[in-house]
Amino acid sequence: MPRAGLTTEVLTRAAADLADEAGLEAVTLSALARRFDVKVASLYAHVAGADDLRLRVAMLAHTEIADATAEAVAGLAGREALHALADAYRDHARVHPGRSAAARLPLTPQQAAASDGVRTSRLTAATLRGYGLDEAATVHAVRLVGSVLHGFVSLEASGGFDHSTPGAEESWRAAIEALDAALRHWPTTPLATPANPAPGADR
Amino acid sequence: MPRAGLTTEVLTRAAADLADEAGLEAVTLSALARRFDVKVASLYAHVAGADDLRLRVAMLAHTEIADATAEAVAGLAGREALHALADAYRDHARVHPGRSAAARLPLTPQQAAASDGVRTSRLTAATLRGYGLDEAATVHAVRLVGSVLHGFVSLEASGGFDHSTPGAEESWRAAIEALDAALRHWPTTPLATPANPAPGADR
DNA sequence: TCCATTACCTACAGCCTTTAGGTAGATGCC
DNA sequence: GGCATCTACCTAAAGGCTGTAGGTAATGGA
Numbered sequence: 001m002p003r004a005g006l007t008t009e010v011l012t013r014a015a016a017d018l019a020d021e022a023g024l025e026a027v028t029l030s031a032l033a034r035r036f037d038v039k040v041a042s043l044y045a046h047v048a049g050a051d052d053l054r055l056r057v058a059m060l061a062h063t064e065i066a067d068a069t070a071e072a073v074a075g076l077a078g079r080e081a082l083h084a085l086a087d088a089y090r091d092h093a094r095v096h097p098g099r100s101a102a103a104r105l106p107l108t109p110q111q112a113a114a115s116d117g118v119r120t121s122r123l124t125a126a127t128l129r130g131y132g133l134d135e136a137a138t139v140h141a142v143r144l145v146g147s148v149l150h151g152f153v154s155l156e157a158s159g160g161f162d163h164s165t166p167g168a169e170e171s172w173r174a175a176i177e178a179l180d181a182a183l184r185h186w187p188t189t190p191l192a193t194p195a196n197p198a199p200g201a202d203r
Numbered sequence: 204m205p206r207a208g209l210t211t212e213v214l215t216r217a218a219a220d221l222a223d224e225a226g227l228e229a230v231t232l233s234a235l236a237r238r239f240d241v242k243v244a245s246l247y248a249h250v251a252g253a254d255d256l257r258l259r260v261a262m263l264a265h266t267e268i269a270d271a272t273a274e275a276v277a278g279l280a281g282r283e284a285l286h287a288l289a290d291a292y293r294d295h296a297r298v299h300p301g302r303s304a305a306a307r308l309p310l311t312p313q314q315a316a317a318s319d320g321v322r323t324s325r326l327t328a329a330t331l332r333g334y335g336l337d338e339a340a341t342v343h344a345v346r347l348v349g350s351v352l353h354g355f356v357s358l359e360a361s362g363g364f365d366h367s368t369p370g371a372e373e374s375w376r377a378a379i380e381a382l383d384a385a386l387r388h389w390p391t392t393p394l395a396t397p398a399n400p401a402p403g404a405d406r
Numbered sequence: 407t408c409c410a411t412t413a414c415c416t417a418c419a420g421c422c423t424t425t426a427g428g429t430a431g432a433t434g435c436c
Numbered sequence: 437g438g439c440a441t442c443t444a445c446c447t448a449a450a451g452g453c454t455g456t457a458g459g460t461a462a463t464g465g466a
Contacts, residue, residue: 003413003462030453040454042414050454106361117363139369140377143358144351147378151354152346158309160320160349166342174343174390175350182385187377206431206444233422243423245445253423 004036008046012056019057019098027054027098054102059115061099066119068092073123078130079180085127086149086176093153104154121146131183141183148179207239211249215259222260222301230257230301257305262318264302269322271295276326281333282383288330289352289379296356307357324349334386344386351382 014035019027029050033040047053072088073081093100107115124142133141152175155161161168217238222230232253236243250256275291276284296303310318327345336344355378358364364371 006413028453029455038413039415041416041456044455045413104357104361109362109365112362136369137377140374141381143355143364143374144378144381146363147351147354147358148347149354150358151350151352154307154357155346155350155353158307159312159315161346162312162315166339168346171343171346174340175347177390178344178347178385181388181390182381185384185388187380187384209444231422232424241444242446244425244447247424248444 004038004042006036006038006042006046008056011043011046011053012060015053016057016060016096016099016102019102020096021098024054024057024098024101027057027102029053054105055107055111057099057102058105058107059111061096061103062120063116064096064099065089065092065103066116066123069120070123073127077127081127081130082145082180082183083173083176085124085145086172086179089149090153090156090172093157097157100153100157104150128183131186133183133186137186137188141186144182145179148175207241207245209239209241209245209249211259214246214249214256215263218256219260219263219299219302219305222305223299224301227257227260227301227304230260232256257308258310258314260302260305261308261310262314264299264306265323266319267299267302268292268295268306269319269326272323273326276330280330284330284333285348285383285386286376286379288327288348289375289382292352293356293359293375296360300360303356303360307353331386334389336386336389340389340391344389347385348382351378 011032015027015032018031018035022031029040029043029047032053033043043053047056068091069085069088072084076084103117107117112118121142124145125138128138128141128145131141152172156168156172161171214235218230218235221234221238225234232243232246232250235256236246246256250259271294272288272291275287279287306320310320315321324345327348328341331341331344331348334344355375359371359375364374
Protein backbone atom coordinates (compact mmCIF):
# COMPACT_ATOMS: atom_id res chain seq x y z
CA MET A 1 0.00 0.00 0.00
CA PRO A 2 1.27 3.48 -0.90
CA ARG A 3 2.42 5.89 1.75
CA ALA A 4 0.56 9.06 2.49
CA GLY A 5 3.69 11.21 2.74
CA LEU A 6 3.03 12.54 6.18
CA THR A 7 5.40 14.89 7.91
CA THR A 8 5.02 17.13 10.94
CA GLU A 9 4.84 20.10 8.61
CA VAL A 10 2.16 18.60 6.39
CA LEU A 11 0.08 17.53 9.38
CA THR A 12 0.35 20.94 11.00
CA ARG A 13 -0.79 22.70 7.86
CA ALA A 14 -3.66 20.28 7.36
CA ALA A 15 -4.66 20.73 11.00
CA ALA A 16 -4.60 24.51 10.56
CA ASP A 17 -6.78 24.25 7.47
CA LEU A 18 -9.13 21.93 9.31
CA ALA A 19 -9.33 24.45 12.15
CA ASP A 20 -10.21 27.22 9.72
CA GLU A 21 -12.88 25.12 8.07
CA ALA A 22 -14.47 23.37 11.02
CA GLY A 23 -13.29 25.14 14.15
CA LEU A 24 -10.38 24.49 16.46
CA GLU A 25 -12.37 21.98 18.48
CA ALA A 26 -12.68 19.86 15.35
CA VAL A 27 -8.91 19.48 15.19
CA THR A 28 -8.48 15.96 16.50
CA LEU A 29 -6.05 13.26 15.57
CA SER A 30 -8.97 11.14 14.47
CA ALA A 31 -10.22 13.77 12.06
CA LEU A 32 -6.74 14.32 10.70
CA ALA A 33 -6.17 10.60 10.21
CA ARG A 34 -9.49 10.40 8.38
CA ARG A 35 -8.44 13.26 6.12
CA PHE A 36 -5.23 11.44 5.12
CA ASP A 37 -6.94 8.04 5.07
CA VAL A 38 -4.50 6.75 7.61
CA LYS A 39 -4.81 5.16 11.03
CA VAL A 40 -4.66 7.42 14.06
CA ALA A 41 -1.67 5.66 15.59
CA SER A 42 0.40 6.51 12.53
CA LEU A 43 0.20 10.19 13.39
CA TYR A 44 2.12 9.65 16.59
CA ALA A 45 5.24 9.21 14.49
CA HIS A 46 5.00 12.87 13.54
CA VAL A 47 3.34 14.68 16.42
CA ALA A 48 3.50 13.94 20.13
CA GLY A 49 -0.26 13.95 20.56
CA ALA A 50 -3.36 16.05 20.23
CA ASP A 51 -2.08 18.91 22.39
CA ASP A 52 1.20 19.00 20.54
CA LEU A 53 -0.68 19.23 17.25
CA ARG A 54 -2.76 22.18 18.42
CA LEU A 55 0.35 23.85 19.78
CA ARG A 56 2.00 23.53 16.39
CA VAL A 57 -1.04 25.13 14.77
CA ALA A 58 -0.74 27.99 17.26
CA MET A 59 2.93 28.46 16.43
CA LEU A 60 2.15 28.46 12.73
CA ALA A 61 -0.56 31.06 13.29
CA HIS A 62 1.82 33.31 15.23
CA THR A 63 4.32 33.11 12.40
CA GLU A 64 1.72 33.90 9.76
CA ILE A 65 0.38 36.82 11.78
CA ALA A 66 3.89 38.20 12.22
CA ASP A 67 4.53 37.87 8.48
CA ALA A 68 1.23 39.44 7.49
CA THR A 69 1.53 42.40 9.83
CA ALA A 70 5.16 43.00 8.93
CA GLU A 71 4.29 43.17 5.26
CA ALA A 72 1.33 45.43 5.96
CA VAL A 73 3.20 48.12 7.87
CA ALA A 74 6.22 48.20 5.58
CA GLY A 75 6.84 51.75 4.45
CA LEU A 76 4.18 53.28 6.67
CA ALA A 77 4.36 55.26 9.88
CA GLY A 78 2.17 56.63 12.63
CA ARG A 79 -1.57 56.47 12.25
CA GLU A 80 -1.46 54.85 8.83
CA ALA A 81 0.89 52.16 10.08
CA LEU A 82 -1.40 51.53 13.05
CA HIS A 83 -4.40 51.04 10.78
CA ALA A 84 -2.38 48.79 8.48
CA LEU A 85 -1.15 46.68 11.37
CA ALA A 86 -4.62 46.40 12.86
CA ASP A 87 -6.30 45.59 9.57
CA ALA A 88 -3.72 42.93 8.73
CA TYR A 89 -4.27 41.34 12.12
CA ARG A 90 -8.04 41.38 11.77
CA ASP A 91 -7.98 40.20 8.17
CA HIS A 92 -5.90 37.23 9.15
CA ALA A 93 -8.40 36.37 11.84
CA ARG A 94 -11.32 36.65 9.44
CA VAL A 95 -9.73 34.55 6.73
CA HIS A 96 -8.28 32.06 9.21
CA PRO A 97 -10.63 31.80 12.18
CA GLY A 98 -9.24 28.46 13.28
CA ARG A 99 -5.61 29.55 13.15
CA SER A 100 -6.68 32.71 14.94
CA ALA A 101 -8.35 30.73 17.71
CA ALA A 102 -5.22 28.61 17.99
CA ALA A 103 -3.13 31.76 18.37
CA ARG A 104 -5.15 32.50 21.49
CA LEU A 105 -4.27 29.20 23.15
CA PRO A 106 -2.38 29.65 26.39
CA LEU A 107 1.34 29.16 25.99
CA THR A 108 3.96 28.51 28.62
CA PRO A 109 6.42 31.38 29.02
CA GLN A 110 8.99 29.28 27.16
CA GLN A 111 6.64 28.57 24.29
CA ALA A 112 5.56 32.20 24.16
CA ALA A 113 9.16 33.35 24.07
CA ALA A 114 9.92 30.93 21.25
CA SER A 115 6.88 31.93 19.21
CA ASP A 116 6.69 34.59 16.55
CA GLY A 117 4.32 36.45 18.83
CA VAL A 118 7.40 38.27 20.07
CA ARG A 119 8.11 39.33 16.47
CA THR A 120 4.65 40.87 16.28
CA SER A 121 5.24 42.60 19.61
CA ARG A 122 8.53 44.06 18.40
CA LEU A 123 6.87 45.14 15.20
CA THR A 124 4.09 46.82 17.15
CA ALA A 125 6.63 48.65 19.28
CA ALA A 126 8.41 49.83 16.15
CA THR A 127 5.12 50.94 14.63
CA LEU A 128 4.41 53.06 17.70
CA ARG A 129 7.77 54.78 17.49
CA GLY A 130 6.26 57.76 15.68
CA TYR A 131 4.07 58.60 18.66
CA GLY A 132 7.09 59.66 20.66
CA LEU A 133 6.42 57.58 23.75
CA ASP A 134 9.24 56.83 26.14
CA GLU A 135 10.46 53.32 26.67
CA ALA A 136 8.23 52.47 29.63
CA ALA A 137 5.13 53.92 27.99
CA THR A 138 5.88 51.99 24.81
CA VAL A 139 5.63 48.67 26.65
CA HIS A 140 2.25 49.64 28.05
CA ALA A 141 1.12 50.94 24.67
CA VAL A 142 2.14 47.73 22.92
CA ARG A 143 0.12 45.77 25.46
CA LEU A 144 -2.85 48.08 24.99
CA VAL A 145 -2.73 47.71 21.23
CA GLY A 146 -2.43 43.95 21.60
CA SER A 147 -5.38 43.91 23.96
CA VAL A 148 -7.57 45.93 21.62
CA LEU A 149 -6.73 43.85 18.55
CA HIS A 150 -7.01 40.57 20.37
CA GLY A 151 -10.11 41.59 22.29
CA PHE A 152 -12.03 43.06 19.39
CA VAL A 153 -11.27 40.20 17.03
CA SER A 154 -12.10 37.70 19.70
CA LEU A 155 -15.42 39.33 20.58
CA GLU A 156 -16.24 39.66 16.91
CA ALA A 157 -15.47 35.99 16.32
CA SER A 158 -17.72 35.06 19.25
CA GLY A 159 -20.53 36.84 17.50
CA GLY A 160 -20.61 39.59 20.08
CA PHE A 161 -21.20 42.27 17.47
CA ASP A 162 -23.53 40.33 15.21
CA HIS A 163 -27.05 41.46 14.65
CA SER A 164 -26.64 44.80 16.30
CA THR A 165 -26.10 48.12 14.67
CA PRO A 166 -23.85 49.59 13.58
CA GLY A 167 -21.76 46.85 12.02
CA ALA A 168 -18.50 45.64 13.44
CA GLU A 169 -16.60 47.20 10.55
CA GLU A 170 -17.50 50.71 11.61
CA SER A 171 -16.65 50.02 15.25
CA TRP A 172 -13.32 48.60 14.17
CA ARG A 173 -12.28 51.78 12.42
CA ALA A 174 -13.58 53.84 15.31
CA ALA A 175 -11.60 51.69 17.76
CA ILE A 176 -8.35 52.14 15.86
CA GLU A 177 -8.99 55.86 15.54
CA ALA A 178 -9.58 56.03 19.28
CA LEU A 179 -6.41 54.05 19.84
CA ASP A 180 -4.57 56.59 17.72
CA ALA A 181 -6.07 59.34 19.83
CA ALA A 182 -4.99 57.57 23.02
CA LEU A 183 -1.45 57.24 21.70
CA ARG A 184 -1.32 60.90 20.70
CA HIS A 185 -2.67 61.98 24.07
CA TRP A 186 -0.84 59.35 26.10
CA PRO A 187 -1.30 60.18 29.79
CA THR A 188 2.02 61.08 31.33
CA THR A 189 0.77 61.82 34.83
CA PRO A 190 2.01 59.54 37.61
CA LEU A 191 -0.08 56.41 37.61
CA ALA A 192 -2.95 56.33 40.02
CA THR A 193 -3.23 53.40 42.38
CA PRO A 194 -6.38 52.21 44.13
CA ALA A 195 -4.97 53.55 47.39
CA ASN A 196 -4.02 56.84 45.80
CA PRO A 197 -6.60 57.83 43.22
CA ALA A 198 -5.64 60.66 40.96
CA PRO A 199 -7.62 63.85 41.42
CA GLY A 200 -10.54 64.26 39.09
CA ALA A 201 -8.98 67.46 37.84
CA ASP A 202 -9.01 66.64 34.16
CA ARG A 203 -12.60 65.63 33.78
CA MET B 204 -28.99 4.82 49.35
CA PRO B 205 -29.32 8.56 50.05
CA ARG B 206 -29.84 11.01 47.25
CA ALA B 207 -27.24 13.57 46.36
CA GLY B 208 -29.71 16.42 45.99
CA LEU B 209 -28.71 17.40 42.51
CA THR B 210 -30.38 20.23 40.66
CA THR B 211 -29.40 22.15 37.57
CA GLU B 212 -28.45 25.06 39.78
CA VAL B 213 -26.26 22.99 42.09
CA LEU B 214 -24.53 21.31 39.18
CA THR B 215 -23.87 24.60 37.42
CA ARG B 216 -22.32 26.11 40.51
CA ALA B 217 -20.19 23.04 41.13
CA ALA B 218 -19.09 23.08 37.50
CA ALA B 219 -18.16 26.75 37.79
CA ASP B 220 -16.12 26.06 40.92
CA LEU B 221 -14.47 23.14 39.20
CA ALA B 222 -13.61 25.39 36.27
CA ASP B 223 -12.03 27.93 38.60
CA GLU B 224 -10.01 25.27 40.37
CA ALA B 225 -8.95 23.05 37.51
CA GLY B 226 -9.61 24.94 34.30
CA LEU B 227 -12.56 24.97 31.99
CA GLU B 228 -11.29 21.94 30.09
CA ALA B 229 -11.56 19.96 33.31
CA VAL B 230 -15.30 20.58 33.42
CA THR B 231 -16.62 17.24 32.26
CA LEU B 232 -19.69 15.31 33.24
CA SER B 233 -17.43 12.55 34.48
CA ALA B 234 -15.56 14.87 36.83
CA LEU B 235 -18.78 16.35 38.08
CA ALA B 236 -20.31 12.94 38.70
CA ARG B 237 -17.18 11.95 40.62
CA ARG B 238 -17.46 15.09 42.73
CA PHE B 239 -21.03 14.21 43.76
CA ASP B 240 -20.30 10.48 43.95
CA VAL B 241 -22.98 9.79 41.42
CA LYS B 242 -23.07 8.01 38.08
CA VAL B 243 -22.59 10.08 34.96
CA ALA B 244 -25.91 9.13 33.44
CA SER B 245 -27.70 10.62 36.42
CA LEU B 246 -26.55 14.08 35.43
CA TYR B 247 -28.56 13.92 32.24
CA ALA B 248 -31.69 14.41 34.32
CA HIS B 249 -30.48 17.94 35.12
CA VAL B 250 -28.38 19.12 32.19
CA ALA B 251 -28.71 18.29 28.53
CA GLY B 252 -25.08 17.29 28.16
CA ALA B 253 -21.54 18.53 28.43
CA ASP B 254 -22.01 21.53 26.15
CA ASP B 255 -25.15 22.56 27.96
CA LEU B 256 -23.31 22.41 31.25
CA ARG B 257 -20.51 24.66 30.00
CA LEU B 258 -23.07 27.04 28.52
CA ARG B 259 -24.76 27.30 31.90
CA VAL B 260 -21.42 28.11 33.50
CA ALA B 261 -20.95 30.85 30.90
CA MET B 262 -24.37 32.29 31.67
CA LEU B 263 -23.62 32.22 35.39
CA ALA B 264 -20.33 34.00 34.76
CA HIS B 265 -22.03 36.72 32.71
CA THR B 266 -24.50 37.28 35.52
CA GLU B 267 -21.79 37.47 38.16
CA ILE B 268 -19.73 39.87 36.05
CA ALA B 269 -22.76 42.09 35.53
CA ASP B 270 -23.46 42.08 39.27
CA ALA B 271 -19.86 42.78 40.24
CA THR B 272 -19.38 45.62 37.79
CA ALA B 273 -22.74 47.17 38.66
CA GLU B 274 -21.83 47.24 42.31
CA ALA B 275 -18.38 48.63 41.56
CA VAL B 276 -19.52 51.64 39.54
CA ALA B 277 -22.40 52.56 41.80
CA GLY B 278 -22.09 56.18 42.83
CA LEU B 279 -19.12 56.90 40.58
CA ALA B 280 -18.79 58.76 37.30
CA GLY B 281 -16.32 59.44 34.51
CA ARG B 282 -12.76 58.31 34.91
CA GLU B 283 -13.28 56.89 38.39
CA ALA B 284 -16.24 54.85 37.23
CA LEU B 285 -14.21 53.58 34.30
CA HIS B 286 -11.43 52.40 36.60
CA ALA B 287 -13.94 50.82 38.97
CA LEU B 288 -15.68 49.01 36.13
CA ALA B 289 -12.41 47.79 34.68
CA ASP B 290 -11.00 46.68 38.00
CA ALA B 291 -14.16 44.81 38.91
CA TYR B 292 -14.05 43.02 35.59
CA ARG B 293 -10.41 42.10 35.97
CA ASP B 294 -10.78 41.10 39.61
CA HIS B 295 -13.55 38.72 38.74
CA ALA B 296 -11.36 37.15 36.08
CA ARG B 297 -8.47 36.76 38.50
CA VAL B 298 -10.55 35.25 41.29
CA HIS B 299 -12.61 33.12 38.89
CA PRO B 300 -10.41 32.15 35.95
CA GLY B 301 -12.62 29.23 34.98
CA ARG B 302 -15.83 31.23 35.02
CA SER B 303 -13.99 33.94 33.13
CA ALA B 304 -12.88 31.49 30.45
CA ALA B 305 -16.46 30.25 30.22
CA ALA B 306 -17.64 33.81 29.70
CA ARG B 307 -15.49 33.89 26.58
CA LEU B 308 -17.20 30.88 25.03
CA PRO B 309 -18.89 31.69 21.74
CA LEU B 310 -22.63 32.20 22.11
CA THR B 311 -25.29 32.16 19.48
CA PRO B 312 -26.95 35.55 18.95
CA GLN B 313 -29.99 34.26 20.85
CA GLN B 314 -27.90 33.07 23.77
CA ALA B 315 -25.92 36.30 23.79
CA ALA B 316 -29.09 38.35 23.80
CA ALA B 317 -30.47 36.32 26.69
CA SER B 318 -27.27 36.56 28.73
CA ASP B 319 -26.40 39.18 31.31
CA GLY B 320 -23.62 40.28 28.99
CA VAL B 321 -26.14 42.78 27.66
CA ARG B 322 -26.55 44.12 31.20
CA THR B 323 -22.80 44.72 31.37
CA SER B 324 -22.93 46.43 27.98
CA ARG B 325 -25.72 48.72 29.11
CA LEU B 326 -23.84 49.45 32.31
CA THR B 327 -20.73 50.29 30.31
CA ALA B 328 -22.73 52.64 28.11
CA ALA B 329 -24.13 54.34 31.20
CA THR B 330 -20.66 54.61 32.69
CA LEU B 331 -19.41 56.37 29.58
CA ARG B 332 -22.23 58.90 29.69
CA GLY B 333 -20.01 61.44 31.41
CA TYR B 334 -17.69 61.60 28.44
CA GLY B 335 -20.33 63.35 26.38
CA LEU B 336 -20.24 61.06 23.36
CA ASP B 337 -23.14 61.00 20.98
CA GLU B 338 -25.23 57.88 20.57
CA ALA B 339 -23.32 56.39 17.65
CA ALA B 340 -19.95 57.05 19.26
CA THR B 341 -21.15 55.49 22.49
CA VAL B 342 -21.77 52.15 20.78
CA HIS B 343 -18.26 52.18 19.36
CA ALA B 344 -16.83 53.25 22.69
CA VAL B 345 -18.63 50.47 24.54
CA ARG B 346 -17.20 47.98 22.10
CA LEU B 347 -13.74 49.46 22.50
CA VAL B 348 -13.92 49.26 26.27
CA GLY B 349 -15.18 45.70 26.04
CA SER B 350 -12.35 44.82 23.69
CA VAL B 351 -9.72 46.28 25.96
CA LEU B 352 -11.04 44.60 29.09
CA HIS B 353 -11.62 41.28 27.40
CA GLY B 354 -8.38 41.41 25.44
CA PHE B 355 -6.14 42.43 28.30
CA VAL B 356 -7.59 39.95 30.76
CA SER B 357 -7.45 37.22 28.19
CA LEU B 358 -3.83 37.92 27.27
CA GLU B 359 -2.95 38.16 30.93
CA ALA B 360 -4.64 34.82 31.64
CA SER B 361 -2.71 33.25 28.77
CA GLY B 362 0.47 34.30 30.49
CA GLY B 363 1.24 36.84 27.79
CA PHE B 364 2.54 39.37 30.29
CA ASP B 365 4.29 36.98 32.64
CA HIS B 366 8.00 37.16 33.15
CA SER B 367 8.44 40.44 31.40
CA THR B 368 8.78 43.86 32.94
CA PRO B 369 7.00 45.89 33.96
CA GLY B 370 4.28 43.82 35.59
CA ALA B 371 0.78 43.45 34.20
CA GLU B 372 -0.62 45.55 37.02
CA GLU B 373 1.16 48.65 35.85
CA SER B 374 0.14 48.11 32.23
CA TRP B 375 -3.44 47.62 33.33
CA ARG B 376 -3.61 51.01 34.97
CA ALA B 377 -1.85 52.58 32.03
CA ALA B 378 -4.30 50.93 29.64
CA ILE B 379 -7.33 52.28 31.49
CA GLU B 380 -5.75 55.71 31.71
CA ALA B 381 -5.15 55.59 27.97
CA LEU B 382 -8.73 54.49 27.46
CA ASP B 383 -9.85 57.47 29.48
CA ALA B 384 -7.68 59.69 27.28
CA ALA B 385 -9.19 58.15 24.15
CA LEU B 386 -12.70 58.79 25.46
CA ARG B 387 -11.89 62.36 26.35
CA HIS B 388 -10.31 62.95 22.92
CA TRP B 389 -12.76 60.82 20.98
CA PRO B 390 -12.14 61.38 17.27
CA THR B 391 -15.14 63.09 15.70
CA THR B 392 -13.77 63.37 12.17
CA PRO B 393 -15.62 61.39 9.51
CA LEU B 394 -14.38 57.84 9.60
CA ALA B 395 -11.67 56.98 7.14
CA THR B 396 -12.17 53.98 4.91
CA PRO B 397 -9.44 51.97 3.18
CA ALA B 398 -10.52 53.53 -0.11
CA ASN B 399 -10.60 57.00 1.38
CA PRO B 400 -7.82 57.41 3.90
CA ALA B 401 -8.04 60.45 6.08
CA PRO B 402 -5.41 63.10 5.50
CA GLY B 403 -2.44 62.91 7.83
CA ALA B 404 -3.29 66.38 9.03
CA ASP B 405 -3.44 65.66 12.73
CA ARG B 406 -0.15 63.86 13.15
C1' DT C 407 20.86 -6.73 -3.73
C1' DC C 408 20.87 -6.19 0.90
C1' DC C 409 19.93 -3.64 4.96
C1' DA C 410 18.72 0.13 7.94
C1' DT C 411 15.33 3.30 8.38
C1' DT C 412 10.84 4.67 8.93
C1' DA C 413 6.11 5.12 7.50
C1' DC C 414 2.26 2.92 8.53
C1' DC C 415 -0.25 -0.99 10.57
C1' DT C 416 -3.10 -4.01 14.20
C1' DA C 417 -4.50 -4.55 18.77
C1' DC C 418 -5.73 -2.93 22.99
C1' DA C 419 -6.80 -0.10 27.07
C1' DG C 420 -8.66 3.98 29.17
C1' DC C 421 -11.62 7.92 29.46
C1' DC C 422 -15.65 10.79 28.08
C1' DT C 423 -20.37 11.20 26.13
C1' DT C 424 -24.89 9.82 25.28
C1' DT C 425 -29.14 6.86 25.11
C1' DA C 426 -32.41 3.29 26.83
C1' DG C 427 -34.66 1.27 30.14
C1' DG C 428 -35.02 -0.13 35.21
C1' DT C 429 -35.29 0.53 40.59
C1' DA C 430 -35.85 2.78 44.86
C1' DG C 431 -36.55 6.87 47.65
C1' DA C 432 -39.56 10.91 48.39
C1' DT C 433 -44.09 13.07 48.14
C1' DG C 434 -48.90 13.72 48.45
C1' DC C 435 -53.63 12.06 48.75
C1' DC C 436 -57.06 9.47 51.08
C1' DG D 437 -50.81 4.24 57.52
C1' DG D 438 -51.30 2.58 52.90
C1' DC D 439 -50.95 3.48 48.16
C1' DA D 440 -50.01 5.69 43.70
C1' DT D 441 -46.96 8.63 41.55
C1' DC D 442 -43.13 11.07 40.53
C1' DT D 443 -38.36 11.51 39.95
C1' DA D 444 -33.69 10.96 41.41
C1' DC D 445 -30.51 7.83 40.53
C1' DC D 446 -29.19 3.33 38.71
C1' DT D 447 -27.16 -0.49 35.25
C1' DA D 448 -25.98 -1.56 30.65
C1' DA D 449 -24.22 -0.67 26.35
C1' DA D 450 -22.46 1.69 22.24
C1' DG D 451 -19.51 4.98 20.04
C1' DG D 452 -15.67 8.38 19.70
C1' DC D 453 -11.01 10.24 20.87
C1' DT D 454 -6.36 9.54 22.98
C1' DG D 455 -2.41 7.07 23.67
C1' DT D 456 0.94 2.79 23.96
C1' DA D 457 3.18 -1.49 22.37
C1' DG D 458 4.79 -4.07 19.10
C1' DG D 459 4.63 -5.72 14.11
C1' DT D 460 5.13 -5.29 8.78
C1' DA D 461 6.36 -3.40 4.54
C1' DA D 462 7.94 0.39 1.52
C1' DT D 463 12.04 3.26 0.64
C1' DG D 464 16.63 4.63 -0.37
C1' DG D 465 21.54 4.33 0.10
C1' DA D 466 25.74 1.27 -0.10
